[in-house]
Amino acid sequence: METPLLEVRNVSQSFPAAGGGTVEVLHDINLVIREHEVVAILGPSGCGKSTLMRAIIGLEPPTSGQILYRGQVQVGLNPSMALVFQNFALFPWLTVQQNIAVGLSHLPLTATEREQRVRQVIEAVGLAGSEEAYPKELSGGMKQRVGLARALAVQPEILCMDEPFSALDVLTAETLRNEVTDLYTSKTSPVNTILMVTHSISEGVFMATRLVVMGAHPGGIRAVFDNALPYPRDEHHPDFLALIQKLHALITQAVLPGEPAPTTVAGVGGLPVQSIPGASLSRAIGVLEMLENEGSLELFELTRHAHIELSQLLLVVKAAEMLGWVTTPGGRVEMTVAGRQFLAAGIKTRKQLLNTTLRGLFVFDLIVQALKKSASGEVDEAVILDLLARAFPHEQPAQILRTVVAWARYAELFKYNSIRRVFHGLPLPAASASPNPR
């Protein structure tokens, strides 16, 4: 068998956490990328997609494991790759031309060759006429064209793109997606392999020959899916739509398994040690509103109705599932009796229902118990962060805390003072529904 272009072998990546210790963002990743592939990495927010790409290109060497390029262990930056950034990363003080030339200064080229290359990519991405413009004079789409041109100018074998179209509006993103795909399929550029991170399934299906689905906490590959649709792809073709639907089901299964996540250790109060997804309650309730009529929807349908990216929606659905409002058999999202009850209730009852539910969740119980034990009725944020860091070594405790505070405030479970950084209790859940004049 021929040596693959790129091989990711047992790569793990840890970063120092906010309150000391480390968070493992990637855990034991294995991935092979062959020539003439377009690989899209998909997954919910915070699953380490971008981290994996940065490890592959050599910007952040992995904590353990290896990246092999044509069978050789890669040390430092890989000169055969170029990166397109989500937020363009252009130097504001350089013109379009100069920005593109930035990537060329280290290559063994004469001045004429350099100029030629710049001119060539400027033509290729449709920037001709804007050579002397500064980035601030350009629209988002034009800026990303500069980002793309800068990457193409070094004539990379592998073009890496980190959510390249997500900072653009829908129409502009559509245009650029088509242009990049044309660039690749028409073979006008030396790029023959593309590795991209995306949070949109349709974008992945539109561009990629292979889709890699990642899950979070710790980040790992959950599923790999080949996409043999011929180019040029039509987003309205039945085959395309069928594939997207199939992929949704696959992702739902991979990232949102039907039964609750298996827990080995029981917490202090006998509750399963379980973190909470970083989603807002308003969005979770919004999902219930959408399910109100049909009672259940395909995740695919839900994405289309909700107008939010799958990576975000997955977190919201997960949150709703954790609160007992929905179940997710296969690729479907089904509203439960509890969900319907919550939806039908008024604001006071909703708060009471949620209050009871949250008391049954590990992270909230953790704080409630700590508050009970505290003589002053207050608990310092640092104490909770420490407990969370120990319970969830793969997550950022501060992030969990932000969600906890938001949910607990809605349910009036306990209060949080952001100036003094302490939690303090409310009198009693029943008495908390105090008469409010407005």
Next chain:
Amino acid sequence: MVTDRQFTRAPRAFGWVDLAVAGLLAALIYALVTVAHEWSGPLQQVPQIHLEARYLPLYTLFSLSRGVIAYGISFLFTMVYGYAMARVAGAERVMLPVLDILQSIPVLGFLPGFVLGLVYLFPHQNIGLEIASVLMIFTGQVWNMTFSFYSSLKSVPPDLVAVARLARMSWWERFFRLDLSFAATGLLWNSMMSMAGGWFFLMVSEAFVLGEHDFRLPGLGSYMSLAIEQGDRRAQLLGVLAMLGMIVFVDQVVWRPLVAWSHKFTDEETPAASGSWLWERVRRSRLLRMGSLLWEFFQRRTRPPAVAPVTRAEAPGGGAVNARRWSKWLLFAVLGLSVLFGAAEYLHLLTALSGSEWLQLLGSTAATFLRVVLAVALASLWTIPVGVMIGRNPRWSHALQPVIQMAASFPAPMIFPVVVGMMLAFGVGLGISSVGLLLLGTQWYILFNVISGSSAIPRELWEVSRLARFSWRQRWQQLILPAIFPSLLTGWITAMGGAWNASIVAEYMKYRGQTLMTTGLGAAISQATARGDFHFLAAAVGIMAATVVAFNRLVWRPLSHRAQTRFTLET
């Protein structure tokens, strides 16, 4: 206008600007020669300072050259110190507090060391004294530039760093094209402030008494101090005019064009009317084109020889890392030892002070503290309402900003005598009128910051306050004060630091042949310098630095934290 039409017809032709620039170049060369002549002259401790008007241009030139050289040193210091502080691992923990302390040491605290050391080094030439004077101006300029550069370096966007790494920029390339370019805007604004800060102590830096020696260097500062000493009204007026002329000149010829040019480094669209007449002319002139061609040529020459890319690039050898680690430790050891030595020597100096002297110093500190707080409070009283009003109205703030800036860069000590003279006429002593002097010197910082704070209040919030029919009181309590609080705080911090420093010239002055002074730490420092009592001077300077640092840590820092967490406007 004829010239304008000419430009529209042939924008690239040599115009009067090019001629002017060439003339300026010639003048510069002449100036350099003159300054060099003065520097290499034999040491005269009390050279004749003339109060005739015809000497003023030359004196102004001397002062300006000192300021420019001091700025050059400030810039170099900023590059080295700021870069090391931001980029050498672990350095920041030591270097940041050190900078904080250095910043709080008043200019006179550096004086004896500089003067005695340099006069000892160059016993027969003026150059020692000149360098000492330049270094004193430098201590009035440098600190805020270093802080600004440091904080810019800390906030370079990580994505741009990634691009620089992917492009395998060399250290120099990365420094110039990324770090320095990113820091340019902040550095420029702070440079303007720094120049003004340097002028503030110009009179002290050019004419001072140290023990038995009366040191004077020909310059605008020494001219002014002689004029004040002799009570020569005409000469004082001429000196003020010369100073104003110099400030306007530097502003129009250096800062305005630079600010206009520096818009290139920001991510924002250039505001339509922020131009500088000089920059508008220069950027259309042919000289600039030649300059940029020259620059490109230079860049091309300095570009590192291209190397073939290798997969195993960037792998540092183990030996290099080790050597670097060793040299770092060595550096820290040397630094640590010299700090220890300095501290021991300093403490030794202090042992000579008697208990009553310490008591006297404490009393003086209390008096000056009171004056400083009073001055800041009084300044706030008028600057807050006026600043808010100006900030609310974009047209006003646009028109007034340059005027205020100019007023702020004028060294207030030069008009102190006028104020004191008037106060004396009303029978008010220096004890009280020095509060007014401190206010004169530091009110601008507050005004500046209030303007910028109030202009950042979103229009929607003003509208809400109107729709909710806020009373006058509610509007201030609920909207204006919380919204401007973070910037007001910055203003207060700068003003207070400045006021402590200014007390040195406000509480002690030579006026019409007599010495006016009052109880205060500033007066104690000035007096100790004049007496050549280094024990007392060391103690007084130490107390002032300690008070400023302690106040910063105990009052301002917690307040700023609160301001940042609670009162920051999210937009």
